[in-house]
Amino acid sequence: MRYAFDNRVPTIHPEAYVSPLAHVIGDVTVEKGCYVGHGAILRGD
Numbered sequence: 001m002r003y004a005f006d007n008r009v010p011t012i013h014p015e016a017y018v019s020p021l022a023h024v025i026g027d028v029t030v031e032k033g034c035y036v037g038h039g040a041i042l043r044g045d
Contacts, residue, residue, distance in 0.1 A: 005043065 002010050002018075005026030012018055016034040027044035030036060 006045065008044065010042075010044075 001020070001023055002012070003023065003025045008027040010024040010026065010028040010030065012024065012030045013032040013034070015032045016030045016036070018024060018030060018036040019038045019040065021038040022036045022040040023042070024030065024036065025041070025043040028042045030042075036042065
């Protein structure tokens with residue numbers, strides 16, 4: 001899931017994999033070829 005935090009939203013490259021069970025929050029960039037697995041939590045303040 002993607003979430004905004006402090007009016008910042010994640011940027012996820014279309015060729016990156018982010019599990020539907022992961023949480024990507026705020027000022028985060030997931031680049032091409034990245035893998036974010038199940039249960040991961042990424043938060044960028």
